[in-house]
Amino acid sequence: MTPRLPGPAPTRPLHVARGATRLASATRLAGVALVVGVLAGCTPPPPSGALPGMPPGVRAPEEYAFGDDVAGRDLRASGPVHDALSEEVDDERLRNLPLVLDVDVDPAAVRDAYADELVGRGWTAMPELPDVDEAWTEGWTSPDGRDAFVLVGLEPRPDETHVPLTVLTTLPDEVDDDA
Template sequence: MRSRPSPSAQRRRARSGISSAVRLPVAWLPTAVLVAGLMTACTGAPSEPPGAVPAMPDGVTAPEEYAFGDDMAARDLRATDPVYYALVDQVDRDRLRTRPLVLDTAVDVAAVRDAYDDELAGARGWDALPLQPGDDAWAQGWLSPDGEDAFALVGLEPGPGETHVSLTVLTTLPDEVSG
């Protein structure tokens, strides 16, 4: 059995000129607009992927295992630690990892730094990130425009008679080399 609205409720609806079929959608309009906005935001165009680790310039190689002894490893750790902790303040610690590389000491360090800068700042629009390495080292870093990804180089200054030194990459980027 269906109940009928009271005569006073029928008169109010008749006076307002709006039927109950029209009132329901009007009442839900703000909610529908909110849901539509959220769906648009969630299904909108994805942000540009950050890319992968840039290609290594001449004079930089990736060994299959750490290519240096304990002395260089200790120097490398002292140089890399301050940069690591500076990056942890910028990006997700769980995604940040190190990638040990080898730098030929006969190569111009400025050319290596410029090659990475051309790719990251030039082609990808990343911002330079000032970094201070430990003693007897240099560092250069970049932060993605969305602040989610970082790439930093920490290179050791060569000692007497060294033909290769450690060049450590700290990054959140995937390992696949771009370019």
């Protein structure tokens, strides 16, 4: 070690100091980006047998949120789909999940959100579902063909602020982690 002579400390030119600072910052940012990328890549997708998340504008009510008129329309729309689906999947496991869809939400965005999640898990679109009056339908089948997830959404009438979105599915509410 060389002893330092008295006097002011030697300085680097300013442009060298700034460059070193920028390089250190860029290196830290690259390291953070690498860690975030690795963690995102390691995050497993939801299990194939889990219910997909609800997109914006869709919610699960505490109780059925509609009167008799809307309930009748909902049943007329979902009934034929339920009957057709029960011939394709285990009827004992098939159930209805009543959801609520806000009418200011684009149904195509809701269908796309569910499709993105389910197709990302390897599910395929159902080619044919019964045509129903005053409603739209969209459905998917699991990779092994044992499970189904079908949306039946009522077309809103002018005075309605929300409508039923019935989900017909064989998926459980929660996944059994021990299975």
